[in-house]
Amino acid sequence: MDRSVAGRIGTTLPKLDVPVQDDPPKNLLRESLEMPELSESEIVRYLTQISTFNFSIDHNFYPLGSCTMKYNPKVNDDIAALPGFSEIHPLQEESTVQGALKLMHHLQNILADITGMAGTSLAPMAGAEGELAGMLMTRAYHQRNGDTKRTKILVPDSAHGTNPASAVMAGFEVISLNTDSKGNTDIEALKYVLSDEIAGFMLTQPSTLGLFDTNILEVVNMVRDVGGIIYGDGANLNALVGKLKPGDLGFDILHSNLHKTFTQPHGGGGPGAGAVMVSERILPFLPTPVIDRQIDKSNSEFYSFTRPEHTIGKMGAFHGNFGALVRAYAYIRTLGKQGVPKVSEDAVINANYIRTQLKGIYDLPYDRTCMHEVVFSARNLKRDYGVTALDVSKRLIDYGIHPPTMYFPLIVEEALMIEPTETESKETIDEFIDIMKKIAQEAEDDPGLLKEAPHNTPNTRLDEALAAREPDLRWNK
Amino acid sequence: MSADQNTDLKFTSPYTPNTKNDRAEMLKAIGVKTVDDLFRDIPENYLNPELKIPDAISEMELVQEMEELAGLNAVPGDYASFLGSGAYRHFIPSIVNRLALRSEFMTCYTPYQPEVSQGTLQAHFEFQSMVCQLTGMDVANAGMYDGSTALSEAVLMACRVTKKSAINVLDSVSPQYKEVLKTFLDAPGIKMDSLKDGMASSNESHACLIVQQPNYFGYFEDLTTLSDDIHKAGGLLIVLTDPISLGMYKTPADYGADIVVAEGQSLGISTSYGGPYVGLFACKQDYIRQMPGRIVGRTKDTNGETGYVLTLQTREQHIRRDRATSNICTSVGLIALMSTIYMISQGKQGLKHIANLCYQKAHYAAAQINDIQGYSVNLDRPFFKEFVISCPISPAKINKRLLSKKIIGGIDVSSQIKNGMLVCITETNSRQEIDSLVTALREISAEIGSDEK
Ligand SMILES: Cc1ncc(COP(=O)(O)O)c(C=O)c1O
Numbered sequence: 065m066d067r068s069v070a071g072r073i074g075t076t077l078p079k080l081d082v083p084v085q086d087d088p089p090k091n092l093l094r095e096s097l098e099m100p101e102l103s104e105s106e107i108v109r110y111l112t113q114i115s116t117f118n119f120s121i122d123h124n125f126y127p128l129g130s131c132t133m134k135y136n137p138k139v140n141d142d143i144a145a146l147p148g149f150s151e152i153h154p155l156q157e158e159s160t161v162q163g164a165l166k167l168m169h170h171l172q173n174i175l176a177d178i179t180g181m182a183g184t185s186l187a188p189m190a191g192a193e194g195e196l197a198g199m200l201m202t203r204a205y206h207q208r209n210g211d212t213k214r215t216k217i218l219v220p221d222s223a224h225g226t227n228p229a230s231a232v233m234a235g236f237e238v239i240s241l242n243t244d245s246k247g248n249t250d251i252e253a254l255k256y257v258l259s260d261e262i263a264g265f266m267l268t269q270p271s272t273l274g275l276f277d278t279n280i281l282e283v284v285n286m287v288r289d290v291g292g293i294i295y296g297d298g299a300n301l302n303a304l305v306g307k308l309k310p311g312d313l314g315f316d317i318l319h320s321n322l323h324k325t326f327t328q329p330h331g332g333g334g335p336g337a338g339a340v341m342v343s344e345r346i347l348p349f350l351p352t353p354v355i356d357r358q359i360d361k362s363n364s365e366f367y368s369f370t371r372p373e374h375t376i377g378k379m380g381a382f383h384g385n386f387g388a389l390v391r392a393y394a395y396i397r398t399l400g401k402q403g404v405p406k407v408s409e410d411a412v413i414n415a416n417y418i419r420t421q422l423k424g425i426y427d428l429p430y431d432r433t434c435m436h437e438v439v440f441s442a443r444n445l446k447r448d449y450g451v452t453a454l455d456v457s458k459r460l461i462d463y464g465i466h467p468p469t470m471y472f473p474l475i476v477e478e479a480l481m482i483e484p485t486e487t488e489s490k491e492t493i494d495e496f497i498d499i500m501k502k503i504a505q506e507a508e509d510d511p512g513l514l515k516e517a518p519h520n521t522p523n524t525r526l527d528e529a530l531a532a533r534e535p536d537l538r539w540n541k
Numbered sequence: 542m543s544a545d546q547n548t549d550l551k552f553t554s555p556y557t558p559n560t561k562n563d564r565a566e567m568l569k570a571i572g573v574k575t576v577d578d579l580f581r582d583i584p585e586n587y588l589n590p591e592l593k594i595p596d597a598i599s600e601m602e603l604v605q606e607m608e609e610l611a612g613l614n615a616v617p618g619d620y621a622s623f624l625g626s627g628a629y630r631h632f633i634p635s636i637v638n639r640l641a642l643r644s645e646f647m648t649c650y651t652p653y654q655p656e657v658s659q660g661t662l663q664a665h666f667e668f669q670s671m672v673c674q675l676t677g678m679d680v681a682n683a684g685m686y687d688g689s690t691a692l693s694e695a696v697l698m699a700c701r702v703t704k705k706s707a708i709n710v711l712d713s714v715s716p717q718y719k720e721v722l723k724t725f726l727d728a729p730g731i732k733m734d735s736l737k738d739g740m741a742s743s744n745e746s747h748a749c750l751i752v753q754q755p756n757y758f759g760y761f762e763d764l765t766t767l768s769d770d771i772h773k774a775g776g777l778l779i780v781l782t783d784p785i786s787l788g789m790y791k792t793p794a795d796y797g798a799d800i801v802v803a804e805g806q807s808l809g810i811s812t813s814y815g816g817p818y819v820g821l822f823a824c825k826q827d828y829i830r831q832m833p834g835r836i837v838g839r840t841k842d843t844n845g846e847t848g849y850v851l852t853l854q855t856r857e858q859h860i861r862r863d864r865a866t867s868n869i870c871t872s873v874g875l876i877a878l879m880s881t882i883y884m885i886s887q888g889k890q891g892l893k894h895i896a897n898l899c900y901q902k903a904h905y906a907a908a909q910i911n912d913i914q915g916y917s918v919n920l921d922r923p924f925f926k927e928f929v930i931s932c933p934i935s936p937a938k939i940n941k942r943l944l945s946k947k948i949i950g951g952i953d954v955s956s957q958i959k960n961g962m963l964v965c966i967t968e969t970n971s972r973q974e975i976d977s978l979v980t981a982l983r984e985i986s987a988e989i990g991s992d993e994k
Contacts, residue, residue: 074886075634077894081972082905089923092761094791098674099889107885108636115645117659122644124657131650135556139600141642144813148611153624154815155952156615157940163613164814177593189686189816190871192858203728225858229868233697235728238863276582308583309590323871331875332661333651333683333835335817351724377724381627381689381717381804382815394607400597402552405589409576410559416579417567433579458656467654472859489558490567521656523848528655531840531852535829537680538670 129469129481132324165367180309181341194319194338199234214263264293303436306405326392337388410486437483461518625965662849677794678823688804691820693725699749713756759927788896809883833867899926936962
């Protein structure tokens, strides 16, 4: 690191408290190790300074669609840091970690209840890993039934990129399915592709368009009729908690991004947790471990690991991202059955409020009631003033607001995907609406202002093409 | 069930600011009468199901309940713990958590918008750089979920690079990691051969050879020979390593490794019952376009100033979809940041010092234990901070007795090594703890002796 000064140390070094042992064999030792040499005070100032270059939920409204950037309660961080949780070792004997196992067991049950499923595994470490687990369970289920010609998975064209990528990792071929003009699954297209080669359908509900598929029951029945599994991408569960249990509709597998709906802080790209919930018939295939509760003769309870009969195996070295599980559990305990439905209600109210207030100013490709997020298009600004979704996004930064998700879903031109979440106040949302209107006006009056945005950040727009063409991925060798 | 029955409008949560009035105003502006008018797309019979989860509780009650649960766990620190095997207790300087828990680092998303994410991006650039320095490799990504998924993705990458679909795994690789490999490799039909210590060698069908260094049992493998073996067969050498060991030992790159992966937890991350951790992933320059995961690159802005962005994104799922190099999206950004702070803070002197402390204390412990009647440790083969004790009786029985003496013993590896117990010593194990383990093992040996009489 170019700031290093030889001889500086960043932390004090503990003494050796045992007699000095024989040296290790010389031929195993490295000659040099070039690592930073900075004092503690310099390190703190350096990292504190660069931290202020970030936008974050605690500082900024962050309506990043599909990412559910809701407020992360502080108490949950304190709880996850309790030594009884943060310092226990994953390979301790069950009898020495009953508190941890009990918490995981409760969380399994709670997630199964909220989603209407029969069982849960907390093993996957993010949404995409939950998807992979789901796809591997789909595969294992069919193989168990001797049904080996099911090699294809249906994935809507609006789906998140992780869906097709996960299906392929599980050995499937992906069939992309069109969305109809209302934003629902195209039933005719579905009829056309359904066959006994279909292993399952990866369905995001509500979809990445922020819309609840009104054909859902028909879709589920059609897929199940040909023997397919319904896999739900639960990244958008924030629209449904307490209002609908996907299991009631006939979903077989669902993952939940606990870092979205249940507030594990996003941490600049994780950690997450991607619990998978399944119906009765998929239970034997759950990834290991699953926590079980037994009552012994003396009526005392004991929690232990079990291995589902036909498990797809382990998703990571240990039992999932426990720290994230603690936070999710603490959050749900605080909200309780009274608070959980309010989450989705307020998330949906906030999104629809934005939808109705900005309609006509930005194009609304699917003009109907939305769920927890709304997808606009800046194509009208592009057509009239040459201003793109990217320009609008960068201009929002000047106003202290994190841009929405841009250019996703891929089927919407110049997409601006806005997810306010339930943790924002009406005042914040009103202010956002005013700013979005102002930006649309600026696009007309002074498009250059948007094209050159952002104006007040440590860097102006960065050259991503250069970065990819001439990869510069580390400091000096 | 009707909406009003389910939604207790009197209930308020500190996390949802909308009041009854706010809701009413917003619903009016939207043009609907009730909240449930916004949920009409959901088939009516399914709306507002009954929840069976517990009632809401206050923050005070929550903390009490959670402290009670945490209190049911035996915490290393109160106990002398000698567990390792992929999760290690090392001292964590205060600045690691104090800096990482800053809102600006903690409550932001993956840095898709570089102009407002330079903090995260610059920190991850430091991370990649230091992973390269430690491992000796050319390039590193910004982290994987954990060491085991980093290894699995390394294998998938080796198969892509070599266009082969079988791999060779040295027997002494962690059994937990082998199980994860199985999960990832079954579906794509990648065949796993097992290479016994010094026995059969790699052949032309093998995309790679996986070697853990130091191995699962703590001992060093002859990487020079193994490297030759797989390279002659036209495959890649994947080394799974322990980053703390790299403070003093030769790098995998010194032996010609093509891909290096590791569990990064020992770099300033608490054991936290198994996660979240961070997988380290580094490789040779030639393979960067085949790498999985996020990669940060240095570039220029429109004023010619230096800045950082996510780069080589055409490898990734959000662009390449079913042809991506991996499905990974949310990774472990915050944990990578924590290990970055740890590495900067330990720096050049500290990393070497910590490695040496582990070495010295582990060797002190091993020699003491080897001297106890009935126990033995292989002291001839070089090891680092873990080693296997051959016990007089099953390690499970010994561990039970140790626990009653407030000692958490090592891992029972008797399925691989007769009466073997795998123990780990780090700088956090004081001489007093080590001596108490030695005393306890001696007592247990004497107890069994007299039990048997
Ligand atoms: C709709 C959707 N599905 C899946 C994912 C993947 O989840 P994760 O990032 O946790 O792997 C995301 C998140 O980015 C998403 O928005």
